[in-house]
Amino acid sequence: MKILPIGNQYNSTNYIHNNRLKNSQSNSFANITDLNLLNKNYNQISFNGVSKETMDIIQKIPISERIASVYQHCSEGDLVLVGKSLSKAKMGLLQTLSQIDRTIKKVFFIPDEKIHGYLGFMRDEDSNQILNLNDFNIKVVNETGDKIGIGLNIKNVAGYDSYYVADGSSIWVNDKTEIPFKTKPESNLIENWMKNFVSVKDFTNTVNSEIEKINRKTVSQLSKEAKADPSKVTFKDVGGQDKLINELKKSVIYPLKYPEAYSSFDINRGFILYGPPGTGKTHIARALANEADVNFVSLNGVELESKWVGESEENWRNLFDEAKQKQPTIMFIDEFDAIAKSRGGQDVYGDKVVNQILTLMTDLDNNAENVFVIGATNNFKALDGAIVRSGRFSKHLEVKMPDLEGTRKIFDIHTAKKHLDRNLDKETLTKRLYDLKTSGADIKYIVNEAHSKGYERTGIYDKMENGTLTGKDLRGFWITQEDFDNAIKSFIETRHGTERQTIGFNK
Numbered sequence: 001m002k003i004l005p006i007g008n009q010y011n012s013t014n015y016i017h018n019n020r021l022k023n024s025q026s027n028s029f030a031n032i033t034d035l036n037l038l039n040k041n042y043n044q045i046s047f048n049g050v051s052k053e054t055m056d057i058i059q060k061i062p063i064s065e066r067i068a069s070v071y072q073h074c075s076e077g078d079l080v081l082v083g084k085s086l087s088k089a090k091m092g093l094l095q096t097l098s099q100i101d102r103t104i105k106k107v108f109f110i111p112d113e114k115i116h117g118y119l120g121f122m123r124d125e126d127s128n129q130i131l132n133l134n135d136f137n138i139k140v141v142n143e144t145g146d147k148i149g150i151g152l153n154i155k156n157v158a159g160y161d162s163y164y165v166a167d168g169s170s171i172w173v174n175d176k177t178e179i180p181f182k183t184k185p186e187s188n189l190i191e192n193w194m195k196n197f198v199s200v201k202d203f204t205n206t207v208n209s210e211i212e213k214i215n216r217k218t219v220s221q222l223s224k225e226a227k228a229d230p231s232k233v234t235f236k237d238v239g240g241q242d243k244l245i246n247e248l249k250k251s252v253i254y255p256l257k258y259p260e261a262y263s264s265f266d267i268n269r270g271f272i273l274y275g276p277p278g279t280g281k282t283h284i285a286r287a288l289a290n291e292a293d294v295n296f297v298s299l300n301g302v303e304l305e306s307k308w309v310g311e312s313e314e315n316w317r318n319l320f321d322e323a324k325q326k327q328p329t330i331m332f333i334d335e336f337d338a339i340a341k342s343r344g345g346q347d348v349y350g351d352k353v354v355n356q357i358l359t360l361m362t363d364l365d366n367n368a369e370n371v372f373v374i375g376a377t378n379n380f381k382a383l384d385g386a387i388v389r390s391g392r393f394s395k396h397l398e399v400k401m402p403d404l405e406g407t408r409k410i411f412d413i414h415t416a417k418k419h420l421d422r423n424l425d426k427e428t429l430t431k432r433l434y435d436l437k438t439s440g441a442d443i444k445y446i447v448n449e450a451h452s453k454g455y456e457r458t459g460i461y462d463k464m465e466n467g468t469l470t471g472k473d474l475r476g477f478w479i480t481q482e483d484f485d486n487a488i489k490s491f492i493e494t495r496h497g498t499e500r501q502t503i504g505f506n507k
Contacts, residue, residue: 061197063112067121068185070108070198074123078106083118083133086111086199092118092133092160099131099162103211105204110197117173121181127164128183130171135159139172213327232290238283239413239440240406244397248284251395252372253292256328269364270373270393272336274380278441279399281376285332288374294328300335313356320360320371328370336375337382354384361392407434407443414447421480429484442491449487454479 063082070080081089086109100122117138120131132138140163142153157163165171171179235245251271255262273281282298289296297319323329333339339353364371375393377383387393402410408430420426433443455461458477463469 062180063110063115064180064182065185065187066110066112066197067179068182070110071121071123072184074106074108076123076125077102077104078108078123079104080108080110080121081118081133082110082112082115082121084111084113089118089120089133093120093131095135095160096120096131096133096162099129099160103207105202105207107201107203109199109201115173115177115179117177119171119173119179124164128167128181129162130157130165130181131162132157132159134173136174139175140165141170141172142166142168233283233287234290235287237413238280238287239409239411240402241280241284241399244284244399247395247397248288249291252288252330256292256294256370267368268394269369269371270361271375271395271397272380272383272388272393273374273376273397273399275378275399276401276439277378278439279401280440281399282332282334283440284399285330285374285376289330289332292328292330294330294370295323295326297323297329297331299331299333313352316353316356316360320364323371324364324369329372331371331373333373333375335377337377337379340375340384340387341382354387358386358392365392401437401439402434404431404434407438410440410443411447414444415479418447418451419478421478424479424481424484429481432488436488436492438491446484446487446491449490450479450483453486453490454483457483 067080067082074080081093083089083092089109102124117136118133119138120133122129122131130140136159137156140155140157142155142165155163165181167181167183169181171181173179238245248271251268255265255267273284275281286296286298299319319331323331340357341354361373363369364373373393375383375387380388380396388396408426411426411430411433433446436442438446454477457480458473460469460473460477463473
């Protein structure tokens with residue numbers, strides 16, 4: 001946690017005076033202030049190899065002067081690291097990140113072998129923050145004056161903790177090294193040497209891009225309704241696909257909701273849902289988007305292929321750009337095999353589309369965009385090998401025909417708002433639907449067809465025609481076993497037999 005600059009007051013200054021006698025650096029700076037080696041391009045800092053003679057001179061510059069020279073050119077949030085090794089300073093900084101409440105855009109590193117530890121300095125708007133990058137305590141000492149006399153405030157800053165320091169404070173590392181803290185050097189001549197004793201890594205462009213993404217995501221939330229829409233399809237409306245749903249939760253929803261838990265994961269952004277027609281691939285994708293509460297784009301591969309001939313690559317780029325602008329986004333592409341089929345034939349146009357999709361998916365992965373692309377197909381074998389390899393559409397999830405328990409769940413979902421005859425034998429009915437190898441779409445059709453048969457049986461359609469329908473007619477309506485029997489008979493007739501031929505799959 002960040003600690004405000006308070007501490008215990010001591011009436012004695014022995015601690016400081018005894019240590020200053022051992023660690024005085026006051027004479028070394030006086031020996032170099034008159035050196036006339038000017039280089040005005042200190043804003044273009046680069047950490048190049050320097051000669052031993054130059055390094056010997058640099059080592060005579062007190063570390064406090066070097067820090068102040070760099071620090072006066074820092075903007076709010078810039079970070080100055082000091083220590084022997086940048087890699088070890090980085091390790092300490094990773095342990096201390098919780099103390100930083102702003103975005104780091106530039107990192108300056110000043111190497112020094114004499115301070116026996118690692119420190120970080122960060123400029124705030126009206127204060128200065130020191131980061132203890134070590135696993136041991138450091139001391140920050142402030143001289144104070146009051147009516148009694150001059151005393152000392154000494155604050156122990158725990159390892160990987162932070163503290164706000166004032167100009168003129170002293171920092172003690174391992175009780176061996178004193179670093180007077182100041183925001184400006186004693187002489188501007190030190191600036192002429194900056195390129196020789198500091199390196200800088202500028203992440204401004206990358207950070208600004210990430211800030212824009214975060215802000216865009218925040219702004220996109222403004223148009224979302226506060227109340228949940230009960231008409232939205234969710235996972236509770238998907239039956240018989242529990243294993244698949246659990247996989248989608250772990251692969252899409254949890255990374256979006258708990259990104260810190262997936263910081264060490266290589267998140268997959270491409271999925272293939274494959275299985276027979278009518279098993280609910282589009283239904284599942286829409287439910288996934290609603291569960292994740294993200295932007296959803298649904299497309300059909302056949303429509304895209306016929307509509308965008310001649311300008312397809314540009315349109316695909318625009319499509320992905322829009323998805324990134326509105327991220328997090330789930331993009332669903334039905335009949336994916338129509339546009340991602342194997343290359344190498346006579347369809348040059350199709351090959352170009354596949355190449356463009358591969359490039360766009362690689363960009364999503366490289367830039368860690370919160371865009372997930374789901375392709376659905378009844379013919380998995382027709383897809384290009386590069387499409388289905390790891391790094392593009394890596395997750396291949398089979399959407400199977402429902403088992404007996406899944407058939408019951410799907411039947412319950414589609415009859416939840418319908419009036420069923422209390423004498424209806426649901427167990428026998430769902431077993432019959434299962435034996436007919438019905439898909440989720442088939443069950444939905446049969447339930448609605450039974451409802452329609454019931455309207456015919458009770459004369460409700462006739463009353464609609466005659467204009468005599470009343471609320472009492474509807475309240476007294478029930479779907480009976482006879483209605484379902486007639487609906488199943490109609491279903492069997494429409495598909496020309498009891499065996500359904502699925503596309504792209506063996507029995």
